[in-house]
Amino acid sequence: xxxxxxxxxxxxxxxxxxxxxxxxxxxxxxxxxxxxxxxxxxxxxxxxxxxxxxxxxxxxxxxxxxxxxxxxxxxxxxxxxxxxxxxxxxxxxxxxxxxxxxxxxxxxxxxxxxxxxxxxxxxxxxxxxxxxxxxxxxxxxxxxxxxxxxxxxxxxxxxxxxxxxxxxxxxxxxxxxxxxxxxxxxx
Numbered sequence: 001x002x003x004x005x006x007x008x009x010x011x012x013x014x015x016x017x018x019x020x021x022x023x024x025x026x027x028x029x030x031x032x033x034x035x036x037x038x039x040x041x042x043x044x045x046x047x048x049x050x051x052x053x054x055x056x057x058x059x060x061x062x063x064x065x066x067x068x069x070x071x072x073x074x075x076x077x078x079x080x081x082x083x084x085x086x087x088x089x090x091x092x093x094x095x096x097x098x099x100x101x102x103x104x105x106x107x108x109x110x111x112x113x114x115x116x117x118x119x120x121x122x123x124x125x126x127x128x129x130x131x132x133x134x135x136x137x138x139x140x141x142x143x144x145x146x147x148x149x150x151x152x153x154x155x156x157x158x159x160x161x162x163x164x165x166x167x168x169x170x171x172x173x174x175x176x177x178x179x180x181x182x183x184x185x186x187x
Contacts, residue, residue, distance in 0.1 A: 004042050006032040008056065011049045016098035020046060020105050050102055051115045058119040064089055065126045072133055079134045084177030086130070086150070090157035091169045099158065120151070127151065134184040142187040149183055 001009070010031035014023045025046070029036045043049050068089070072082035106113040124147045131138060131146035138146060153176060165172065 003034050003038055007039055008052050012098055015101050016095045020101050047109055047111050050105055050112055054115050062122055069126050069129055080181050082130055083180045084173050087157060087176040088173040090154040091173055096159055131184050134181055138187055146184050153180055
């Protein structure tokens with residue numbers, strides 16, 4: 001693993017456990033086994049490290065979403081199975097603490113917010129494709145609404161553990177996928 005990868009990996013852990021602003025660059029350097037200078041040679045600052053984390057996670061999610069979209073389009077999955085899988089992926093265990101830390105920083109920092117917004121454009125495009133399969137008669141405004149609904153489900157499902165859910169992840173994914181499909185078809 002190269003220096004850049006060690007820095008990002010160490011930052012994931014430290015930012016999740018201590019917080020973004022409570023993690024000094026010197027501690028990140030020690031955890032990654034690099035000098036502070038090496039961090040600044042590879043990244044312009046902590047914001048750039050957060051952006052690297054966001055980009056890495058988004059690339060993985062985009063690949064998964066593209067595979068799922070392809071499965072729906074080729075009819076290996078029904079559209080309902082596609083929405084259930086979308087819900088299942090949103091539920092999959094990530095690092096909620098890190099996610100909250102990044103979201104909070106995005107509200108304070110325009111560069112981080114812009115990175116997330118840019119990545120969401122690609123998510124929206126793929127979500128729009130699924131919505132069109134579910135309901136080919138959707139008008140532009142309705143497609144925008146479907147995107148918002150599905151993104152809201154994805155963001156919410158990714159942070160549901162704080163609400164002490166009573167349903168299993170599988171049952172939640174199954175029901176959510178069916179509800180998303182029903183909502184998109186009802187438009």
